[in-house]
Amino acid sequence: xxxxxxxxxxxxxxxxxxxxxxxxxxxxxxxxxxxxxxxxxxxxxxxxxxxxxxxxxxxxxxxxxxxxxxxxxxxxxxxxxxxxxxxxxxxxxxxxxxxxxxxxxxxxxxxxxxxxxxxxxxxxxxxxxxxxxxxxxxxxxxxxxxxxxxxxxxxxxxxxxxxxxxxxxxxxxxxxxxxxxxxxxxxxxxxxxxxxxxxxxxxxxxxxxxxxxxxxxxxxxxxxxxxxxxxxxxx
Amino acid sequence: xxxxxxxxxxxxxxxxxxxxxxxxxxxxxxxxxxxxxxxxxxxxxxxxxxxxxxxxxxxxxxxxxxxxxxxxxxxxxxxxxxxxxxxxxxxxxxxxxxxxxxxxxxxxxxxxxxxxxxxxxxxxxxxxxxxxxxxxxxxxxxxxxxxxxxxxxxxxxxxxxxxxxxxxxxxxxxxxxxxxxxxxxxxxxxxxxxxxxxxxxxxxxxxxxxxxxxxxxxxxxxxxxxxxxxxxxxx
DNA sequence: GCATCATTGTCCGCTTTCGTACCGAGTCCG
DNA sequence: CGGACTCGGTACGAAAGCGGACAATGATGC
Numbered sequence: 464x465x466x467x468x469x470x471x472x473x474x475x476x477x478x479x480x481x482x483x484x485x486x487x488x489x490x491x492x493x494x495x496x497x498x499x500x501x502x503x504x505x506x507x508x509x510x511x512x513x514x515x516x517x518x519x520x521x522x523x524x525x526x527x528x529x530x531x532x533x534x535x536x537x538x539x540x541x542x543x544x545x546x547x548x549x550x551x552x553x554x555x556x557x558x559x560x561x562x563x564x565x566x567x568x569x570x571x572x573x574x575x576x577x578x579x580x581x582x583x584x585x586x587x588x589x590x591x592x593x594x595x596x597x598x599x600x601x602x603x604x605x606x607x608x609x610x611x612x613x614x615x616x617x618x619x620x621x622x623x624x625x626x627x628x629x630x631x632x633x634x635x636x637x638x639x640x641x642x643x644x645x646x647x648x649x650x651x652x653x654x655x656x657x658x659x660x661x662x663x664x665x666x667x668x669x670x671x672x673x674x675x676x677x678x679x680x681x682x683x684x685x686x687x688x689x690x691x692x693x694x695x696x697x698x
Numbered sequence: 699x700x701x702x703x704x705x706x707x708x709x710x711x712x713x714x715x716x717x718x719x720x721x722x723x724x725x726x727x728x729x730x731x732x733x734x735x736x737x738x739x740x741x742x743x744x745x746x747x748x749x750x751x752x753x754x755x756x757x758x759x760x761x762x763x764x765x766x767x768x769x770x771x772x773x774x775x776x777x778x779x780x781x782x783x784x785x786x787x788x789x790x791x792x793x794x795x796x797x798x799x800x801x802x803x804x805x806x807x808x809x810x811x812x813x814x815x816x817x818x819x820x821x822x823x824x825x826x827x828x829x830x831x832x833x834x835x836x837x838x839x840x841x842x843x844x845x846x847x848x849x850x851x852x853x854x855x856x857x858x859x860x861x862x863x864x865x866x867x868x869x870x871x872x873x874x875x876x877x878x879x880x881x882x883x884x885x886x887x888x889x890x891x892x893x894x895x896x897x898x899x900x901x902x903x904x905x906x907x908x909x910x911x912x913x914x915x916x917x918x919x920x921x922x923x924x925x926x927x928x929x930x931x932x933x
Numbered sequence: 934g935c936a937t938c939a940t941t942g943t944c945c946g947c948t949t950t951c952g953t954a955c956c957g958a959g960t961c962c963g
Numbered sequence: 964c965g966g967a968c969t970c971g972g973t974a975c976g977a978a979a980g981c982g983g984a985c986a987a988t989g990a991t992g993c
Contacts, residue, residue, distance in 0.1 A: 598791065600836055605879075
């Protein structure tokens with residue numbers, strides 16, 4: 464399935480482009496499979512491919528060195544990787560990798576740069592997404608600083624559900640604890656609290672969200688601001 | 699002192715622009731005094747002035763509502779406010795206000811937009827700063843998630859010192875606690891630990907940094923990554 | 934079926950931080 | 964000088980989270 468040109472796309476950012484801007488990219492887009500753990504960006508290495516996800520999602524993790532890494536953002540079919548390229552540089556200190564397997568289309572950094580040189584509206588639309596992503600990161604900073612594990616977990620699950628579009632998230636507590644930067648048993652306990660509150664059911668490696676509104680309530684305002692801004696700008 | 703056109707500037711971003719790009723902005727720049735607490739951006743309100751600080755610094759605070767606000771970034775003479783305008787929108791959900799009084803130059807959002815329309819290199823240089831600021835925010839997210847008060851405080855003081863260029867920071871524990879999102883006595887205790895470690899002296903409303911290297915060590919890798927990237931891109 | 938492994942649930946003592954309160958010290962102003 | 968106010972230091976019990984360990988449970992492979 465890899466390698467062919469896409470005719471249409473589930474990526475919300477791509478589908479939001481004007482027909483002309485999309486045609487500017489299309490000849491250089493390639494379908495790719497995105498298996499679990501596939502690295503899309505490596506810390507401080509030049510970015511040579513940029514990915515627009517069609518399904519699944521990726522985590523952006525800061526400072527992976529020494530096991531002290533922590534997730535700062537999620538990217539799914541609402542966005543793209545390689546924001547550094549939009550900003551005029553070719554790398555970032557973060558790592559980006561697939562957290563939930565899926566598919567996407569990719570383009571070389573060089574092709575994207577050339578297309579953005581030709582079309583300012585293209586650059587402009589992609590920058591709007593970069594802005595929305597930046598807000599997501601500020602919300603992560605806020606949640607990390609002020610919220611309990613339970614609320615941060617609720618926020619994470621909501622963001623994950625937005626991106627996979629299903630009620631079921633496939634993930635171990637271990638992985639969640641790495642993303643949130645907390646102890647693994649801390650996740651177990653917090654999940655149990657959320658389950659007792661009746662907003663989800665947790666099975667082995669699987670979390671089923673049953674009451675999204677309730678989950679939003681439990682997230683206690685750590686969720687929603689960035690999402691609303693995305694809709695305002697690109698919805 | 700307010701209102702006159704600046705001939706030269708201490709703002710590192712402005713002085714890094716090409717002469718042509720600077721001349722594009724200069725006719726619309728106005729000197730302004732920036733007293734403590736002056737609001738430079740209000741949450742969700744259209745930005746009409748953009749500030750390039752010459753001295754002092756400003757805090758960017760997320761979600762000021764309900765006393766749950768927390769600082770996500772600092773801006774001084776290395777940068778500018780109004781990054782949303784660079785990204786193609788006119789507002790952000792954050793509040794930006796002067797934390798350490800100083801001076802700066804300002805330009806209307808409209809004039810800046812017109813100048814960026816004319817010069818892509820201008821837009822590009824400013825976007826490099828937006829990238830560096832985004833890294834600062836990811837570091838805040840990391841520090842908030844993984845570090846103790848003592849280390850977050852050390853990081854904050856280092857960032858403040860970078861911006862004021864002096865060894866003395868004028869601030870109450872109360873204000874610091876609001877910025878870091880912790881209890882006020884927590885700051886008192888952490889400051890005492892830093893003082894016992896011999897890296898600073900704390901007086902009433904005044905912190906004097908005496909051993910910057912030591913402070914960097916105590917910040918335990920929460921400080922430095924974003925700063926190095928700023929130097930690589932704009933230094 | 935049985936052994937093995939990954940995952941989850943639970944527990945311990947300890948550290949960090951919290952919320953709150955109170956008091957002393959410094960500063961300002963009449 | 965004296966009173967009012969702000970700021971900083973300290974204390975207390977409680978909550979949250981940690982590091983580490985271990986047992987129970989579910990999945991997987993032989």
